[in-house]
Amino acid sequence: MASGRVDLDGNPIKPITICMIGAGGFIGSHLCEKILAETPHKVLAVDVYSDKIKHLLEPSGSGSLPWADRIQFHRLNIKNDPRLEGLIKMADLIINLAAICTPADYNTRPLDTIYSNFIDALPVVKYCSENSKRLIHFSTCEIYGKTIGCFLPKDSPLRQDPAYFVLKEDASPCIFGPIEKQRWSYACAKQLIERLIYAEGAENGLEFTIVRPFNWIGPRMDFIPGIDGPSEGVPRVLACFSNNLLRREPLKLVDGGQSQRTFVYIKDAIEAVLLMIENPARANGHIFNVGNPNNEVTVRQLAEMMTQVYSKVSAEPPLDTPTIDVSSKEFYGEGYDDSDKRIPDMTIINRQLGWNPKTSLWDLLESTLTYQHRTYAEAIKKAISKPAAN
Numbered sequence: 001m002a003s004g005r006v007d008l009d010g011n012p013i014k015p016i017t018i019c020m021i022g023a024g025g026f027i028g029s030h031l032c033e034k035i036l037a038e039t040p041h042k043v044l045a046v047d048v049y050s051d052k053i054k055h056l057l058e059p060s061g062s063g064s065l066p067w068a069d070r071i072q073f074h075r076l077n078i079k080n081d082p083r084l085e086g087l088i089k090m091a092d093l094i095i096n097l098a099a100i101c102t103p104a105d106y107n108t109r110p111l112d113t114i115y116s117n118f119i120d121a122l123p124v125v126k127y128c129s130e131n132s133k134r135l136i137h138f139s140t141c142e143i144y145g146k147t148i149g150c151f152l153p154k155d156s157p158l159r160q161d162p163a164y165f166v167l168k169e170d171a172s173p174c175i176f177g178p179i180e181k182q183r184w185s186y187a188c189a190k191q192l193i194e195r196l197i198y199a200e201g202a203e204n205g206l207e208f209t210i211v212r213p214f215n216w217i218g219p220r221m222d223f224i225p226g227i228d229g230p231s232e233g234v235p236r237v238l239a240c241f242s243n244n245l246l247r248r249e250p251l252k253l254v255d256g257g258q259s260q261r262t263f264v265y266i267k268d269a270i271e272a273v274l275l276m277i278e279n280p281a282r283a284n285g286h287i288f289n290v291g292n293p294n295n296e297v298t299v300r301q302l303a304e305m306m307t308q309v310y311s312k313v314s315a316e317p318p319l320d321t322p323t324i325d326v327s328s329k330e331f332y333g334e335g336y337d338d339s340d341k342r343i344p345d346m347t348i349i350n351r352q353l354g355w356n357p358k359t360s361l362w363d364l365l366e367s368t369l370t371y372q373h374r375t376y377a378e379a380i381k382k383a384i385s386k387p388a389a390n
């Protein structure tokens, strides 16, 4: 497994220690799994939660896990814990995933959103710069905001021209709505931390890579309200729609479900991150879009496809009315706004790392919804039957 591994230029890969902040989240859990199963690297996993990586920390039966000596979990909040700097000093590479990153929070908890995505990330950047540590920082495709094309007249033929909607790391502008549309608090905070990291690179020689994920989805994403998260919580769309399907409720389409997204399978995206980890000479100083331009759908089409796939994996027929429309004000509250369309340009990641996504939207939904059904269907049935029994 570990021996004989080489990078993209044929050089042997040396084992390193990675301090992964936010390791207990959706992306972190998949990245930990991949690193432990397929590489010789060590992980200092930092998070306030560990539920999603419990299977990597504790053996389910007797005996120990094969990677037991290569992962340590440090339960800490990077907001206010003096241990952070020491952990960064112990590592060769720091990966920062920690963030508030669910749209329902951006307009309702803008202060927490800005603090989490900018202020709390500052010491991480500072300690990396001061200690000459390499940093891979997770930003977002939301940095791009809206497309130029969406400001053209509805019937303009230029709307079909990729120059008006394909998002390029080194050329596209960042277009956010007005301040009262607090949705953009997240994108704006992420933009400023990107600029700070870039400036640390330019002025102080920080070795950095910035990742802009375009809607990575798969098992363990967010939570199912009332089962492993708050009943009133609003997760990202995959978990919202999964929750509706599991409870046999119509899927809620915000403002008609006209926004478009490209979805990439988490396992494909993690391959890209591993290439960045193990090919520093090719990844340093770059900002990478990581998405799947071939998996574009409107949110309405996503709802229809998830309904079909879920019916297949659960063997339950779809509802007669599988979707309902809801206004964004009703669903998210005041200050919500939306990205209209998100197609990643793949030139830079292709050129630097030769990475391409593989999994179709149908296939990734099939494996993800199989997981959702297996993980939650029984718990939902129990939760639904409880009030009736009381």
Ligand SMILES: NC(=O)c1ccc[n+]([C@@H]2O[C@H](COP(=O)([O-])OP(=O)(O)OC[C@H]3O[C@@H](n4cnc5c(N)ncnc54)[C@H](O)[C@@H]3O)[C@@H](O)[C@H]2O)c1
Residues within 6 Å of the ligand: 021, 022, 023, 024, 025, 026, 027, 028, 046, 047, 048, 049, 076, 077, 078, 079, 096, 097, 098, 099, 100, 101, 116, 120, 138, 139, 140, 141, 142, 212, 213, 214, 215, 216, 217, 222
């Ligand atoms: N999933 C996506 O498609 C996507 C898209 C764009 C950007 N991103 C970015 O990728 C990163 C990871 O996203 P994710 O989907 O895994 O989200 P997630 O919410 O599942 O994971 C984030 C993790 O960070 C931890 N965390 C937050 N604040 C912390 C703090 N102060 N101290 C310690 N731990 C803290 C959380 O507990 C959580 O486990 C985020 O920066 C997010 O903005 C993700």
Ligand SMILES: O=c1ccn([C@@H]2O[C@H](COP(=O)(O)OP(=O)(O)O[C@H]3OC[C@@H](O)[C@H](O)[C@H]3O)[C@@H](O)[C@H]2O)c(=O)[nH]1
Residues within 6 Å of the ligand: 101, 102, 103, 139, 140, 141, 142, 213, 214, 215, 235, 236, 237, 238, 240, 241, 252, 253, 254, 255, 257, 259, 261, 299, 338, 339
């Ligand atoms: O139940 C729902 C949930 C969501 N939606 C819509 O589905 C679309 C996607 O919503 P998501 O919750 O997945 O979040 P978005 O794609 O808007 O933003 C995400 O993008 C990248 C990351 O930085 C973050 O994880 C998040 O900001 C939006 O248009 C939203 O309005 C619904 O129509 N119904």
